[in-house]
Amino acid sequence: MRKFFAICLFCLLVSGMYAQYVPDVLGDDYLRRTIRMPDDYEGKVVCTLVKKPQLPDTRQAVLYIHGYNDYFFQKQLGDSINAHGYNFYAMDLRKYGRSILPNQNPFFCKSLTEYFADLDTALAIIRQEGNEKIVLMAHSTGGLITPYYLNSKKGRLPVDGLILNSPFLDWNFGWLMEKVLIPTVSFIGRFFPNLTVQGYGDASYAHSLLKQFKGEWEYNTDWKMINGHPKKAGWIRAIQEAQRTVQKGVQLDCPVLVMSSDKSFPETNKWNNEYLTSDIVLNVQDIQKYGIKLGNLVTRDTIQNGIHDLILSEKPSRDHVYHTVFDWLIDK
Secondary structure (H helix, E strand, C coil): CHHHHHHHHHHHHHHCCCCCCEECCCCCCCEEEEEEEEEECCEEEEEEEEECCCCCCCCEEEEEECCCCCCCCCHHHHHHHHHCCCEEEEEECCCCHHHCCCCCCCCCCCCHHHHHHHHHHHHHHHHHCCCCEEEEEEECCHHHHHHHHHHCCCCCCCCCEEEEECCCCCCCCCHHHHHHHHHHHHHHHHHCCCCEEECCCCCHHHHHHECCCCCCECCCCCCCCCCCCCEEHHHHHHHHHHHHHHHCCCCECCCEEEEEECCECCCCCCCCHHHHCCECCCCHHHHHHHHHHHECCEEEEEECCCCCCHHHCCHHHHHHHHHHHHHHHHHC
């Protein structure tokens, strides 16, 4: 634990502790703090911590980490966590959302370890602000980054629990893609990380979310892009390496809640109403299969008719998600 705090102190120093919170784009009482991190291979780097004002006499907090092609915009989540007696924070990781800079390729990394400094910094700030108990909550790719990060702490976990919303623990492809093509691209990514291997994707998932199409939500489509963003071989390699580690079993020594939809449905470029009640991004069986390997204190739940981001599901399903999360938090 002493080593963790030393790392956190270093992260705070290099990121500039002088940074101040300012009103966030979400409005209401949300605040944000832009944190300068050390430059990387693309140049300047920042991450962004978003929060609601501190609750009086509260020493517990939840830190939310978004998924791929994503950022924090789910005000209902922050408001609900606050209402249940937790200080709420969310981070837009480097090259995502509020943290995208003109010199950067959005969402790109060569290793998921690049995000570890962002998480160290966020947790150090949250503790500095008086929180003694912290629970990580993460969605999709964030749900891969966070157990991979916690595994790197080797039994000295800086958090008291982990909540995973449809974590990206495996690819959702057929045997040939997963066993032959993905490993081949991953190998190529070691030498040619900037090689584009996949173009823009289908818009069906975005259509299931956005109010202007079939969904209930509004968000910045420059930060959460309707057709996604071209993927590079280096990013494929980064995901593959982290998944291999997590799939072997990381045995985290904190309570873990793993949630997924009760069913998956294949995404195509033609609309289907099943998109409103299914995970069309990941295979829910893979989530449950590998989720149990995260430790000896894993609780799993499936959300009937949930979509990929469970807290953006239709109301009966997202109510189930919130009940599951808050019941779990009370038990822990």
